[in-house]
Each structure stands twice: as C-alpha cells, then as structure tokens.
Amino acid sequence: MPTRAEAKGLGAISSDGNLSTARTQTSRKGFCSVRHGLALLVHLCNFSINSQRMSLSIAMPAMVNSTAQLRPLNASAERPPADSQDSWNGTLQQSEAVAPVYDWSPEVQGIILSSYNYASFLVPIPMGYIAGIFGAKYLVTVLTSQFSLWVKWAPPLEKSQLINIAISGQLMGSFITLLIGGFLCQTKGWPSIFYIFGGIGCACSFLWFLLVYDDPIHHRFISAGEKEYIVCSLAQQGCSPGWSLPIKAMIKSLPLWGILVFHFTEFWILNIMMAYLPTYINSVLQANFRDSGILSALLLGAACIGTILGGLLVDFLHSRKIFRLVTIRKLSTAIGVLVPSVVFVSLHWVRFSFSASMGLLALSSVTIIFCQMGALVNILDIAPRYTCFLQGLSEVFAYSSGAISSTVAGFLISQDSEFGWRNVFLIAVSINMSGLVFYLIFGQAKVQDWATEQMFTQL
Template sequence: MAYITLLSNVTLMAQNVIINITMVAMVNSTDHQSQVNGSTEGLPVDSFGGPNKAPERLPARGSGLGGQFALWEKWIPPHERSRLCTIALSGMPLASFIAILLGGLICQTYGWPLVFYIFGGIGCVCCILWFVLVYDDPVYHPWISTSEKEYIISSLVQEVSSSKKFLPIRAMSKSLPLWSMILCCFSHQWLITILMVYTPTYISSVYNVNIRDNGIFSAIPFFVAGVVGILGGQLADFLLTKSFRLITVRKMATVLGVLPSSALIVALPYLNSSCTTTVALLTISCGLTSLSQSGIYINALDIAPRHSSFLIGASRGFAYIAAILTPAISGYLLSQDPEFGWRNVFLLVFAINILGLIFFLIFGEANVQDWAKERKLTHL
C-alpha cells in the first residue's frame, strides 16, 4: 500500500512539474529545434511551478493527499505511521528530481510531446495497479493474511469505526492543536515554495551558472529530500519503540524539518563564496525539510484519525495559500530592493517559519481530541 501510494505521488507531482518544463517549449517555439531550446532555457526558472501556474494544479494535489489519508485511517497502526506515511509522501520530492532531471533531456532528444506520453503512461500503469491492489479497508482485501488483518484491525479499534462520520465543524474551528498544525503547514509551505521557485533563479543570478548545470543543481536537493524523508520516518517510529512520547517525536521531527532548513536559507547571502557552497547549503536545507513529514504532515492521524482525510485536505488547502502568496511577495521584495532583495526574501522565510514552529510547539498535541472521538459524534 505504501509503495503504490509512493508511485501515485510520483505520478501526481511529476505531471505537475513536467507541465512547467514543457510549457515554454510549447508556447515559445514553432519548430522542433526551438522547442528543444525553449524547454531547456525555461527549466531553471519554471520547472518547480511559477506563481501563475500553481493554482490551477492545487485541487488535484489536495484531493490526492486527502484520499491517501482516508486509506491510512484504516490501514496504518499507530506505531507504523511515520515510516509508512513518509515512504508515500517521499514520492513528491522524488518526482521533482525525476521530472526535472529527465524532462529537459527528453525534450531535447525526442521533443516535448514524448514527455507527456511517458509520464502519462506511468500514470495509467499506476491507475491499473491502484484499482487491482488497493482496498479502502483491510477487511475487504482478498490477499491480506489473517494475522496481518487482525493485527491492523486490533491496533485501530480505539480510533476508527464503520459508523457514519459527522464533522464537528464548530469544535474543530476552536481547536488550538488543529490550528497549530494548519499554521505550521502554512509556514513550512512558504519555505518549500521558495526552495522550488526561487533558489534556481538565485543560483543563476548570483553565479551565472549555465542552464544545463542549473537544472542538475536544482534536481539534486529533491533526491536528497526524498531519501531523508524515508529515513526520518524510520527514525521516528524507532524512537516510539524506545518509549519516546508521540508528541515529543512529532515536535522533534517538525523542529528538525523547519529550523535548520530556514536558518540555512538565511545564511545563503552571507556564505556565497562559491556556487558549490551554495548548492551544498540548498541540498542540506531541502533535505532536512522532509523530516517534517514525520511531524506536522501526519499529525492529523494523531489528533483526529477518523477525520484525517478532511483535515489533511483542509490543511494542505490552507498551506497552498502560501504557494500563491510567496511568489507575489518575494517578487515584490526583489523588485523593490535589487541589492538586498534576496536577503529580505530569505529573512521573511525564516520569520514566518519560526512563528509557525513556535505556535506548533506551544499548542501542538498528538492525542486524539475530544471532538474526534466517536462518543462525541453521537451528540452532533
């Protein structure tokens, strides 16, 4: 289930990224040769999603994440959530790595239409695997062993049920643990958007790196992020077996995914002695951000497992507001102050992330909230 979901996330995110890689070729070229040049030249700036392209793709990504967490409600035992969820979620940075690295190469060698055929074909294969192998409840899965089925059901018996779910909207709107998760997701998305949209432009503008090398430099951090995310999930569940409190693990993962990453971003303008140093800092920063997958990004399963799919959809929808605001505000700062614009952009990232992190550290919880317990739902 985890690896099929990983493949789904790779497909979902890669199809978002390749639109940006191929769009320049499609709109700026009239023949095959100009398509090749256009697609390559557009890669560093647009390959991660520009401000005018991101909103049209957000609904698909939000519904994809919400659907996954609807599965995890019934499938993942509490002490295996970190490792399995991070395996699935790591498909997104790995997709960026694959699409950025291969998209321009395919465009250059065979033309931009083949990019859609390849990644679209992968999506069709993923759909077939999903329809055949994925079931929304282990009870109905035809190939699961009896022992595994009983283990999963018994581990979740206190959290989920087959009864109809009513959303306690009023109680949810007053829940500080829920809002702390949402606001921290918002601030972290601001950091991720900067890493996606502006760091390739930063490398190009500061060091005048050629287009091809910039594309490679832009892809490497996302490979590291995918690997670190998986390892972080393994570490989080290992700590739980060593009697660490769940909320301690969630907050540790979030701190490690937010604080060092945003601090390294702030250090970029002051440690710009070489392109190699900058790329190394960006790679470490991007890699560490994935540790938050074991923190805020699966916290919904802790505080409200019965409603986690709705909460993830809502929190990601709120977080994607940052994906819309970030390019507009960052672009304004860069245009108003050419000398210190990058410094101001990175300081703003740091400030927003620290505020979101502090709010989560103060109000974040990992126990099932009263409004998410079944006994409360009978009164709504």
C-alpha cells in the same frame, strides 16, 4: 473508508484480540507485506502527481529567454565547471530550435509557477469528505484521499514509516523530473517533459484501480495473520470513521489551529524551494538549465532518502518509548524549520561560492523533511476519525500559501536583481519561524475530545 456495515465488520473482526504470538510476529516482520506494498503503490502515484507538477519548474528556464540575465551584479568568485558555462549559449540556441521560447519577466514567471495553487484550494475539503465516506480508491488524483487509506491500513507503531514511504514519492517525482528534465529540454525540447510524465500518470492510474483496496478486510490477497494484526491494532487505537463533523469544536481547537497555521507557513518556503530551485541554481549560481536540473535533483534525492529513514527513526523512538509522541512531533518540526531557516538566511552571503551554496542547499533539503514526521502528519494523532476532512482543510492552507508565495517571490526578484533573492528568503524564514512558534505552543499528539467516538456534535 468502508460503509457503516463494513465498519461494523471491522469491529467484529477486531473484537477477537487473542492473536497468537507467532502470527503477530510474522505479520510485523520485514517489508514483504500487503500494507508495505500499498505504501509503495501510493509512493508511485505521488511520484506521478509531483513529477507532473515539477515539470513546469524545470521547463521554465528553457521556456524563457530572459532567465540567463537574472544574475547578481557581481560575478561569482567560484563558478560551476567551465564546460557548463561555455555551453550555455549553445544550449539556449538548441532549445530555441526545438521549442518556442517566451519573453516572460520574473514577475510573470512567478504568477505562472504559482498558478498550480490558484484553484487547488477549492478541491481538498470536499474531496477529503467524499473520501472519508466512499473511500480513496476512486479519488486517486487527489492527494488528500490517500490519508484515508492509512486510517484503515497503518498500525499505530508503523504509521510514520508507511506514510513517509508513500509521501517520499513526491520527492522522488521531483528528483527524477529534475534529473532528466534538463536533458530533455536541451535535446527534445521542453514540451517532451509534459508528454512523458503525463503518460506515466496514466499508467499509475491503471495500477491504482487494479491493486488498491480501501481496507484490509476486503483485500483479496492479504494473509489472515496480517489482516488480524492490522485490524486489532487499529481497534485498540479506536479510529473508526466519523460520519458527522463537530465543526464548532474544530474551530475552537487550538491544537488543530497549530497544525493548520503551520501548514500555511511551512508550505510558503516549500513551494518557493520546489518552484524556484532550478531557477536559483541557474540564475544566481550560473549553471545552465541542464546542470541546474541535475543539481536540483541530487538535492531532492537526498531529501527522499532522508524521508524514508526519518520515518523509520520516528517509529523506532515511539515503539521503544524513548520519547513521548508529542515530543517526537515537536522536535522533528523544530529541526525541519530551524536548520533550513539558518541555511536560507546564509545563502545571500555565500552566493559567490558555488560549492558552499550547494552544500547549504543539500543540508536544507535533508533537514526540511523532518517536518513531515512532525506537524505535517499530526492530524492523524489528534483526530484519526476525521483525517480525510482535516487533511483536506490543511491542504487548503498549503495551496493558499503556495499561490501567494511564488507570486510574491517573482515580484521581489523582478524588483531587485541583486537583493531580490535575499528578500525572498528572509520573508520566507520569518513566516516559517512564526508558524513553528505557534505549533510548539499549541501542538498536541493525543486524540482530542471532539474526535472521540463519544462526541457527535453536529452543525
């Protein structure tokens, strides 16, 4: 976010609300705008961040020599293509030849897969606060900081669209990593995944520092029409930055707690899905790690497309006033929880059918992203002045959930090779449903009193 003087500059420009109709229409047309270009650039950075994170998930089946034994006691009645099964031993031998293989139990694998989250929950709150004061440009490596950009760049009627274009980069990063990761593990060895996607991250950082600006006021190449449109839209919303934190009011805010609790419960199931999807397809559905990567990628590719289209749909429903914003948020959240919950409960009973299992997983991948149009962006609705800090706080809940869920999943799978996966899914669904109920009861989509400019309660 800009400094105090820059914030005043925003107010000075936004005070002239007499935009010409032609200029306003021009600034709102199509996707050829600086703000959409920024969304694509954030998409690319999210791609890089998540591809590095997902590298471990796709490499894990190739890093261990015990994954192939983690199969249900009964043979599958419907198997993947014969060549996938016949090539498993050859694939494993090839992998061992080009990279070391470790004897890790499922419990150890769960701890390793969740290790990404162990220290991550310490970073979001201070980084979110720093981003709120100094801007997001110099905090590219922190996912939290990107939300401060949309406080200054996203007109209210385009908020969901721009955020979902950016957020879909996480799914795209997972999609590409899974799509080519299995092939790289088989031909070049699993270390190659980390080298390649680490290099892409360095390139994304260069582009970020070169092209990203914290607000449209200081952007060198933005048109006057687009600048006026963005600034005046945000002035009407009244989302100038907050420099003090009303901590006591935040603690008492049930709508905020509804969002935070949902972040914990939703990311429980999301982390299991992201970390264990290749392993599940490999061990339960009996596909080799190359094919499991490709199949996992197809599922996430569908989710990526659904994220962008879902953002457009939400903005359409909001701009045409078909539903109130709070209705859109809660309906999207309900769809994103209920449909995947039914899928995960059903997986244990259709595990003998490869096509049925993949069909259900595809359905869950497409519908689970509706939460991104619901509770997971709701902070921008209730407290735009404190978006960075609160987004950081919500990520603490998300990372804490991830640290626990993968570890618990690994323990359950190691204890029972047949019913372990069923127990993992049932626990995840129960936790996710409880978060949905809490959010539906307390969730709101209007700016809270403690987040308005008239409130300056401090510790």
